[in-house]
Amino acid sequence: MEKLSDFIAFKSISADPKFESECTDCAIWLSDYLQGFGVKTELIPTPTGKPVVYGRIGSGDTKTLIYGHYDVQPPEPIELWKTDPFVLTEREGRVYGRGAQDNKGQLWYVIQAVKARADSLKEEVIFLIEGEEESGSVGLSQILSSIKGKIKADTLLVCDTGTIDERVGALTMGLRGICHLEVQIIGPSKDLHSGVHGGVAPNPSLALVKMLGTLHDENGRIGIPGFYDSVKEPLKEELALAEKFPITEAMYHGLTGVMPFGGEKGKSIALRRGFLPTIEINGLRSGHIDEGSKTIIPSTANAKLSIRLAYDQDPKETLELVTNFLKLQTPLGLTFKIIDSCAAGRALRVPISSPAVARAKNALIKSTGVEPLYIWEGASIPVLVSLTEVSGAVPVLVGFGLEEDSIHAPNESFKITQWDKGYKFALEFFG
Amino acid sequence: MEKLSDFIAFKSISADPKFESECTDCAIWLSDYLQGFGVKTELIPTPTGKPVVYGRIGSGDTKTLIYGHYDVQPPEPIELWKTDPFVLTEREGRVYGRGAQDNKGQLWYVIQAVKARADSLKEEVIFLIEGEEESGSVGLSQILSSIKGKIKADTLLVCDTGTIDERVGALTMGLRGICHLEVQIIGPSKDLHSGVHGGVAPNPSLALVKMLGTLHDENGRIGIPGFYDSVKEPLKEELALAEKFPITEAMYHGLTGVMPFGGEKGKSIALRRGFLPTIEINGLRSGHIDEGSKTIIPSTANAKLSIRLAYDQDPKETLELVTNFLKLQTPLGLTFKIIDSCAAGRALRVPISSPAVARAKNALIKSTGVEPLYIWEGASIPVLVSLTEVSGAVPVLVGFGLEEDSIHAPNESFKITQWDKGYKFALEFFG
Numbered sequence: 001m002e003k004l005s006d007f008i009a010f011k012s013i014s015a016d017p018k019f020e021s022e023c024t025d026c027a028i029w030l031s032d033y034l035q036g037f038g039v040k041t042e043l044i045p046t047p048t049g050k051p052v053v054y055g056r057i058g059s060g061d062t063k064t065l066i067y068g069h070y071d072v073q074p075p076e077p078i079e080l081w082k083t084d085p086f087v088l089t090e091r092e093g094r095v096y097g098r099g100a101q102d103n104k105g106q107l108w109y110v111i112q113a114v115k116a117r118a119d120s121l122k123e124e125v126i127f128l129i130e131g132e133e134e135s136g137s138v139g140l141s142q143i144l145s146s147i148k149g150k151i152k153a154d155t156l157l158v159c160d161t162g163t164i165d166e167r168v169g170a171l172t173m174g175l176r177g178i179c180h181l182e183v184q185i186i187g188p189s190k191d192l193h194s195g196v197h198g199g200v201a202p203n204p205s206l207a208l209v210k211m212l213g214t215l216h217d218e219n220g221r222i223g224i225p226g227f228y229d230s231v232k233e234p235l236k237e238e239l240a241l242a243e244k245f246p247i248t249e250a251m252y253h254g255l256t257g258v259m260p261f262g263g264e265k266g267k268s269i270a271l272r273r274g275f276l277p278t279i280e281i282n283g284l285r286s287g288h289i290d291e292g293s294k295t296i297i298p299s300t301a302n303a304k305l306s307i308r309l310a311y312d313q314d315p316k317e318t319l320e321l322v323t324n325f326l327k328l329q330t331p332l333g334l335t336f337k338i339i340d341s342c343a344a345g346r347a348l349r350v351p352i353s354s355p356a357v358a359r360a361k362n363a364l365i366k367s368t369g370v371e372p373l374y375i376w377e378g379a380s381i382p383v384l385v386s387l388t389e390v391s392g393a394v395p396v397l398v399g400f401g402l403e404e405d406s407i408h409a410p411n412e413s414f415k416i417t418q419w420d421k422g423y424k425f426a427l428e429f430f431g
Numbered sequence: 432m433e434k435l436s437d438f439i440a441f442k443s444i445s446a447d448p449k450f451e452s453e454c455t456d457c458a459i460w461l462s463d464y465l466q467g468f469g470v471k472t473e474l475i476p477t478p479t480g481k482p483v484v485y486g487r488i489g490s491g492d493t494k495t496l497i498y499g500h501y502d503v504q505p506p507e508p509i510e511l512w513k514t515d516p517f518v519l520t521e522r523e524g525r526v527y528g529r530g531a532q533d534n535k536g537q538l539w540y541v542i543q544a545v546k547a548r549a550d551s552l553k554e555e556v557i558f559l560i561e562g563e564e565e566s567g568s569v570g571l572s573q574i575l576s577s578i579k580g581k582i583k584a585d586t587l588l589v590c591d592t593g594t595i596d597e598r599v600g601a602l603t604m605g606l607r608g609i610c611h612l613e614v615q616i617i618g619p620s621k622d623l624h625s626g627v628h629g630g631v632a633p634n635p636s637l638a639l640v641k642m643l644g645t646l647h648d649e650n651g652r653i654g655i656p657g658f659y660d661s662v663k664e665p666l667k668e669e670l671a672l673a674e675k676f677p678i679t680e681a682m683y684h685g686l687t688g689v690m691p692f693g694g695e696k697g698k699s700i701a702l703r704r705g706f707l708p709t710i711e712i713n714g715l716r717s718g719h720i721d722e723g724s725k726t727i728i729p730s731t732a733n734a735k736l737s738i739r740l741a742y743d744q745d746p747k748e749t750l751e752l753v754t755n756f757l758k759l760q761t762p763l764g765l766t767f768k769i770i771d772s773c774a775a776g777r778a779l780r781v782p783i784s785s786p787a788v789a790r791a792k793n794a795l796i797k798s799t800g801v802e803p804l805y806i807w808e809g810a811s812i813p814v815l816v817s818l819t820e821v822s823g824a825v826p827v828l829v830g831f832g833l834e835e836d837s838i839h840a841p842n843e844s845f846k847i848t849q850w851d852k853g854y855k856f857a858l859e860f861f862g
Contacts, residue, residue: 176626180724189688194737195607195810199694199709201687206647206712209734213644216637256632257620261764262728263630278630281637281717282727288714288735293611293771295737296713297693303640304719306625306726333692340724379626 001095001419003033004108005088007070008097014071015135020049023131026070027051034127037115041127044147046139050131054150057114058121064430065126065153065391066114067384068107068160069133072099073408080410094413101414102407103133106159106399109419113426121430126153128387133160137383144390155356156393157429158384159422162401163373164246166418169364169425171357172397173238174274174376175384177309177347179319182339183208183326184302191287191296198297202333205286205301211329212303215279215322219265222279224325227318231310234275234376238352241374242270274376277310279322302339308378315343345382348395356394363428364398367421398425432526432850434464435539436519438501439528445502446566451480454562457501458482465558468546472558475578477570481562485581488545489552495861496557496584496822497545498815499538499591500564503530504839511841525844532845533838534564537590537830540850544857552861557584559818564591568814575821586787587824588860589815590853593832594804595677597849600795600856602788603828604669605705605807606815608740608778610750613770614639614757615733622718622727629728633764636717636732642760643734646710646753650696653710655756658749662741665706665807669783672805673701705807708741710753733770739809746774776813779826787825794859795829798852829856 010026013019030053031041039055046052053070075085075098083089085098099105107129114125128151130140144151163170187204188197217223234242247269252260263272272278282305287298309318319341330336350357352374364372388395400418401407441457444450461484462472470486477483484501506516506529514520516529530536538560545556559582561571575582594601616635623632648654665673678700683691694703703709713736718729740749750772761767781788783805795803819826831849832838 176629178626178726180726182724187689192687193810194709194711194713195609195739196704196808197687197693198607198711198737198739198809199703199707200683200691200700200809201689202693203711205715206643206693209640209643209712209715210647211644212637212640213642216641252631256623256628258618258632259764260631261762262628262633262637269631272630273627276630278625280625280629280634280726280728281640281732282625282725283719283729284636284640284715284717284732285720286712286715289716289720289733293613293735293737293773294713295609295611295711297711298714301712301715302720304724306629306724308626308629331692333690342724377627378629378631379624 001108004105007104007108008088008099009086011086012071012131013074014050014132016074023050023071027053027131030070030129031055034111037118039127044143047142048132048139050139052131052140052143053127053129055127056124057118058123058125060121060123062123062155063126063153064123064155064157065128065151065393066110067156067158067387068110068129069103069131070129071131071134072102072104073134077410082411093417094415096411096413098412100412101401101405102412103160105414105419106401106422109422110157110159110426113423113430116427117430125430126151133383141383141386144386148390151391153391153393156388156391156395158395158397159399161397161399163399166402166415167368168370169368169372169398171360171364171372171374172377173350173352173374174311175348176277176378176380177313177315177385178344178380178382179307179309179315180340180342180344181305181307181319181323182302184300184337184339185330186300186335186337188297188299191299194295194297201297202331203297204334205298207331207334208286208301208303211326212281214329220262221264222277224321226321227277230313231277232312234271235352238376239271239275242274242376243268245270245373245375270376273378275310277313278308280306282306308380309347311347311349313347315346319343345380345385348385348388350395354394356396360396360398360429363425366428367425432539435536438535438539439519439530440517442517443502443562444505445481445563447505454481454502458484458562461501461560462486465542468549470558475574478573479563479570481570483562483571483574484558484560486558487555488549489554489556491552491554493554493586494557494584495554495586495588496559496582496824497541498587498589498818499541499560500534500562501560502562502565503533503535504565508841513842524848525846527842527844529843531843532832532836533843534591536845536850537832537853540853541588541590541857544854544861547858548861556861557582564814572814572817575817579821582822584822584824587819587822587826589826589828590830590857592828592830594830597833597846598799599801600799600803600829602791602795602803602805603808604781604783604805605742606779607708607809607811608744608746608816609775609811609813610738610740610746611771611773611775612736612738612750612754613733615731615768615770616761617731617766617768619728619730622730625726625728632728633762634728635765636729638762638765639717639732639734642757643712645760651693652695653708655752657752661744662708663743665702666783669807670702670706673705673807674699676701676804676806701807704809706741708744709739711737713737739811740778742778742780744778746777750774776811776816779816779819781826785825787827791827791829791860794856797859798856
């Protein structure tokens with residue numbers, strides 16, 4: 001773990017403009033470090049200011065693109081940290097610090113493995129390490145098509161995920177796509193008295209709940225005609241692997257405080273999370289939201305929605321479908337307004353029979369001693385989907401993080417034995 | 432309008448505890464004033480501190496109970512007043528001041544008329560003037576049954592309403608009842624990531640909109656079985672009078688910014704406002720309500736509802752019906768919680784053929800020269816309904832306020848010619 005503490009010392013907080021120069025310094029330092037063992041590097045500027053660290057080493061018939069990020073989440077609240085977040089500190093088998101796991105720590109074992117294999121690489125290894133993952137990968141997304149030629153690869157290796165049990169390695173085989181939508185129903189020019197006007201003025205919040213209430217049918221299935229038309233459900237083999245994910249209803253309740261009874265009735269947790277789309281309300285706001293009663297007909301009613309897309313739904317088409325479905329239900333006299341609408345990205349599905357997956361699986365077995373878990377994840381990482389598309393590579397998402405690492409929170413840490421497993425995995429991967 | 436300026440000078444703001452002694456001083460002053468022309472008065476204490484001014488004058492076979500209030504709304508924002516809110520100021524045919532209309536000004540013409548008729552009253556006149564109308568009539572409501580014997584009457588005269596056109600007088604013939612309900616749907620113990628948990632964890636806001644979306648059917652009629660069972664729709668004669676209320680869809684849009692397309696389809700504005708119940712959402716709150724997107728499954732979702740009751744719905748039964756209707760739709764895994772629930776009061780319906788109404792109508796014709804309007808109001812004044820029930824009197828609600836009086840707002844005023852009409856009306860009423 002040589003030099004990781006230097007990497008951690010950079011306050012490369014991408015979300016806070018006052019750390020912009022620390023981000024650049026960190027990129028320069030990282031680029032220099034890679035050069036130190038023979039990587040030909042380049043800092044690629046982005047429109048948002050944080051450069052992308054790009055580098056190449058080795059040669060062969062195939063190429064592996066390594067994606068990672070050198071930026072970190074803000075450390076706040078600082079007072080909850082037991083030691084300085086920017087001083088890597090070892091304690092009881094763990095290293096503590098902001099970025100100790102996400103992503104500096106995990107990236108570090110990949111870099112160390114490539115360094116160890118520098119003279120024996122059987123392929124060309126390309127590094128693409130951005131500085132804005134924690135704030136939406138805006139810069140990288142904007143330059144992606146312009147660097148298309150530089151990132152063409154066969155395999156895309158990303159070590160930025162976790163596993164649920166330290167004895168087992170995990171391969172993330174899918175991510176859902178995502179769209180955002182905020183709608184507003186506009187009624188009277190100001191809040192009206194609910195007695196004088198109740199039953200006369202149309203109520204925007206009544207209209208909103210009525211339309212949102214039709215998004216799902218009685219079985220929790222999305223009720224929008226045509227919504228599932230392009231959904232590709234999993235192969236039997238994929239579903240069987242996904243359902244090996246060891247979670248029971250009781251465990252789920254223990255983790256979240258609710259039973260896993262959301263989504264479509266009669267479908268397994270693995271299917272609902274990894275392979276089916278979902279429309280969730282993220283926020284509702286209308287009228288009087290503070291304590292006590294206020295008898296008004298609100299002037300407006302807002303809802304924020306996120307739509308998680310299954311493979312192979314088109315974000316733009318799906319967003320349009322949902323928007324029109326809601327809009328068409330606007331009662332006479334009220335106005336439907338789109339406050340925000342973003343078709344952020346498609347779902348990712350890693351082909352289970354690809355050589356890249358077999359290569360990762362074998363490396364995982366050598367590193368951990370057991371068959372890995374295959375996880376089809378419900379969350380979305382739009383930049384990885386774009387990167388997969390532009391690079392033409394098969395993505396391999398492997399990580400050794402654990403829930404107790406507290407990434408994005410105070411006292412972020414990485415278990416040293418997990419770091420070692422990661423290093424072994426990467427050594428095998430490039431072996 | 433002798434002495435009205437002394438009455439206005441009291442800062443009898445019931446909502447603000449620091450004006451408690453001014454409220455008491457005002458009550459004492461008012462009691463003394465009534466005594467001055469022969470009313471036998473008494474200050475009745477209430478548990479909330481503001482005394483009720485009670486008085487009797489005259490004798491006869493019948494009794495008229497006069498209800499009014501000596502408290503006022505706070506004057507804030509003070510800086511928007513052109514003259515001191517507690518100094519009655521005449522300007523362009525109006526008197527300005529807090530309470531100039533609501534209710535000191537309107538009460539004053541009634542008092543002046545009784546004073547003028549003091550020696551020729553054909554009945555006993557009972558004054559009941561409270562000091563908490565602007566803050567929920569809490570004290571009066573609590574003592575009402577204990578003073579039952581003192582307020583038995585044939586007619587209850589309340590001059591605290593308005594008319595829509597100064598050329599016409601108005602009789603308020605009905606008020607809707609009201610219940611309040613705030614419900615909360617409780618899900619995960621904290622907000623969850625909408626990607627990781629979307630389609631797995633049940634979403635409280637999805638459950639909330641689905642249940643609220645069933646409150647009304649496609650025609651805007653309340654969809655709760657049994658909800659309308661005890662609703663007494665108007666007599667043909669009542670509806671015909673109610674529909675004389677001169678408002679067009681275009682006028683309504685001009686006033687509110689929306690067309691009057693709420694409530695049940697195919698029913699007139701007068702029917703929907705005055706005679707039919709309504710369930711309105713007053714507020715919705717769940718999850719992320721600030722700007723931007725935050726992809727969460729909210730831990731909770733809240734809705735505030737007001738139910739306006741038609742004659743002769745029982746508030747408690749109706750509230751239970753609505754609550755159970757919603758509660759029974761709670762999806763497995765989520766919790767339905769009642770945050771606030773109040774069966775505040777029944778609807779009031781004044782019998783159109785009662786002698787009290789005929790007496791008020793005749794007095795209005797003599798005062799204004801034209802037939803009055805009959806208004807079945809959509810709002811609720813629970814204390815008047817209780818007062819009607821306890822006193823056994825037929826309520827007569829007549830007022831000369833106009834929209835431009837800006838009651839509850841800065842620069843409240845009362846048009847002097849309207850005050851004169853009120854005085855003439857009351858003189859005729861007690862003539």
